[in-house]
Amino acid sequence: GNSVTQMEGPVTLSEEAFLTINCTYTATGYPSLFWYVQYPGEGLQLLLKATKADDKGSNKGFEATYRKETTSFHLEKGSVQVSDSAVYFCALSDNTDKLIFGTGTRLQVFP
Amino acid sequence: EAGVAQSPRYKIIEKRQSVAFWCNPISGHATLYWYQQILGQGPKLLIQFQNNGVVDDSQLPKDRFSAERLKGVDSTLKIQPAKLEDSAVYLCASSPRGGRSGYTFGSGTRLTVV
Numbered sequence A: 001g002n003s004v005t006q007m008e009g010p011v012t013l014s015e016e017a018f019l020t021i022n023c024t025y026t027a028t029g030y031p032s033l034f035w036y037v038q039y040p041g042e043g044l045q046l047l048l049k050a051t052k053a054d055d056k057g058s059n060k061g062f063e064a065t066y067r068k069e070t071t072s073f074h075l076e077k078g079s080v081q082v083s084d085s086a087v088y089f090c091a092l093s094d095n096t097d098k099l100i101f102g103t104g105t106r107l108q109v110f111p
Numbered sequence B: 001e002a003g004v005a006q007s008p009r010y011k012i013i014e015k016r017q018s019v020a021f022w023c024n025p026i027s028g029h030a031t032l033y034w035y036q037q038i039l040g041q042g043p044k045l046l047i048q049f050q051n052n053g054v055v056d057d058s059q060l061p062k063d064r065f066s067a068e069r070l071k072g073v074d075s076t077l078k079i080q081p082a083k084l085e086d087s088a089v090y091l092c093a094s095s096p097r098g099g100r101s102g103y104t105f106g107s108g109t110r111l112t113v114v
Helices: none
Strands: A003-006 A011-014 A019-021 A023-026 A032-038 A044-050 A056-059 A062-065 A075-077 A086-093 A099-101 A105-110 B005-007 B010-013 B019-024 B031-037 B044-050 B053-056 B065-068 B075-079 B088-095 B109-113
Touching: A003 A086, A003 A099, A011 A019, A019 A105, A023 A032, A023 A086, A032 A062, A044 A062, A099 B044, B005 B088, B010 B019, B019 B088, B019 B109, B031 B075, B044 B065, B044 B075, B075 B088
Parallel strands: A011 A105, B010 B109
Antiparallel strands: A003 A023, A019 A075, A032 A044, A032 A086, A044 A056, A056 A062, A062 A075, A086 A099, A086 A105, B005 B019, B019 B075, B031 B044, B031 B088, B044 B053, B065 B075, B088 B109
C-alpha cells in the first residue's frame, strides 16, 4: 500500500543553520505531496504542497521539490529560527482523497 | 474564515467509560475526516465522510468506535467502552475537494484513558 517514510528525529540545529528533513514515499499513480507542521500544543498546519512531478512547494522560507524519479519530497530551509522548533510531517494524498502521514520528525533549534 | 472547531480540548476518563468528541468543519467543506494520533506517531485515518455519507471507515474499530455526521455539517466521534490504548489526540479535518487540495485541521482533543 501507499506509505511515507521520514528520517528519524530529533533534528537538533543552531539558529541560522541549514535544514534538511528527508521524506520518501511509495505510491501508485501520481499522489499529491504535503508537509505539515505541528507546533507544541497546537494542531496540524499545512506548510507547503506539490501536486505533480518537479513542482516546488514553498512557504515561510521552507521549500520541497516533488521528485518522481527518486520518490522523494525533502524539506529544506536555508536558515532556521528558534520559532521553527516543531514536529514536521510529510504526507501524501492518493486518488482516494486520504492523507497518509509519515511518523514525523521533531526539529529543535537552539539560539 | 473560521477554522475547524473541536471540543473538548482535553478529556480524562477511566477505562470502560464512554466519551464523545465534537467537530464543526469549515463552512462549505464537504469532506470531513477523523484522525487518531498516538504519541510519537503520525496521524492515522479513522473515518472519512463526504457530506453525510461514509466514504471510508476501514480503519475504525467498529466494536467500540462510532461516528456520525448529521446533515453533512457537524460530526461526533464516540468511544464506548474506552481502553487504555485509546489514549491519543483525536484530530478532525475538513476539505472542500478532498485531500489533494490540503486539509484544514482542528486543534484536536487529547484523550487520556486511565
